[in-house]
Amino acid sequence: xLEVVSVRWIKFVNVVLKDEIVVRVTFSDNxxxxxxxxHTAKSxxxxxxxxxxxxxxxxxxxxxxxxxxxxxVKVVLDEVRGIPYGTTxxxxxxxxxxxxxxxxxxxxxxxxxxxxxxPCHRVVAKGSxxxxxxxVEIKRxxxxxEGVI
DNA sequence: CTGCGAGTCAAAC
DNA sequence: GTTTGACTCGCAG
Numbered sequence: 493x494l495e496v497v498s499v500r501w502i503k504f505v506n507v508v509l510k511d512e513i514v515v516r517v518t519f520s521d522n523x524x525x526x527x528x529x530x531h532t533a534k535s536x537x538x539x540x541x542x543x544x545x546x547x548x549x550x551x552x553x554x555x556x557x558x559x560x561x562x563x564x565v566k567v568v569l570d571e572v573r574g575i576p577y578g579t580t581x582x583x584x585x586x587x588x589x590x591x592x593x594x595x596x597x598x599x600x601x602x603x604x605x606x607x608x609x610x611p612c613h614r615v616v617a618k619g620s621x622x623x624x625x626x627x628v629e630i631k632r633x634x635x636x637x638e639g640v641i
Numbered sequence: 642c643t644g645c646g647a648g649t650c651a652a653a654c
Numbered sequence: 655g656t657t658t659g660a661c662t663c664g665c666a667g
Contacts, residue, residue: 564664583648593662594648600664602647615647623647631647 495533498524501544502633505608509533513555517606519626543608546637548577551609561603564592568600575614578638582618598623608634 495509506524508515512532518524528534536554543549552573558566571590575581583594590597601612602625613634616622624631635641 562665587648587662592664595646595661596648596663596665598647599645600647612647617648619649621647625647628647 493529494527495529496524496527497533497537497540498526499537499540499544503630505540505544507536507540507606507609509536510557513557514606514609515557517608519607519630540608544637550577551611554609556606556609558605561605564596565600565603568597569604569610569612572601572604572612572615573610575611577611578640580614580616580635580640583615583622584618586615601625614638614640 493511497507497509499505500523503519503521504523506518506520508517509530509532512530514536528537532554539549539551543551558569561569567590568586571586583597586597587594597615601615602623604610604612604625607613607624607626607630613624613631621628621631621635632641
């Protein structure tokens with residue numbers, strides 16, 4: 493069954509769940525039509541509201557649907573999920589941990605279907621912010637929210 | 642097989 | 655300061 497959580501922030505943050513698994517996260521100017529039923533969706537909505545209010549929230553307990561992705565991308569995203577709130581890591585560090593190149597890491601992060609839930613915004617370039625699939629402004633605001641900037 | 646990045650480093654204007 | 659080239663590696667064409 494399909495559910496949608498839409499939360500107001502600098503933009504609307506929309507999370508689509510299928511059978512209580514996060515399928516994707518998007519940012520939009522107008523809210524998505526919500527459909528919140530399961531306990532998971534309710535809990536997620538409340539967690540998101542607290543997170544965007546500036547509270548320290550961990551989304552590690554939510555499942556994200558990664559089955560469509562290549563194995564390499566899964567490994568990278570999995571590594572990224574381990575980055576704690578309020579801290580950042582460079583593409584290079586991730587690359588070294590996984591024995592690959594920083595560029596490959598960037599390519600993998602671009603395919604992240606669920607920003608915020610999988611905190612790809614905590615991966616930055618050495619000396620600058622790096623990129624972000626939903627716009628670098630969003631990335632900057634997220635880091636500001638977590639007190640990194 | 643070729644070319645392109647959400648990168649990095651060093652060398653050179 | 656900025657730009658340029660070599661290196662890198664998984665993926666799309």
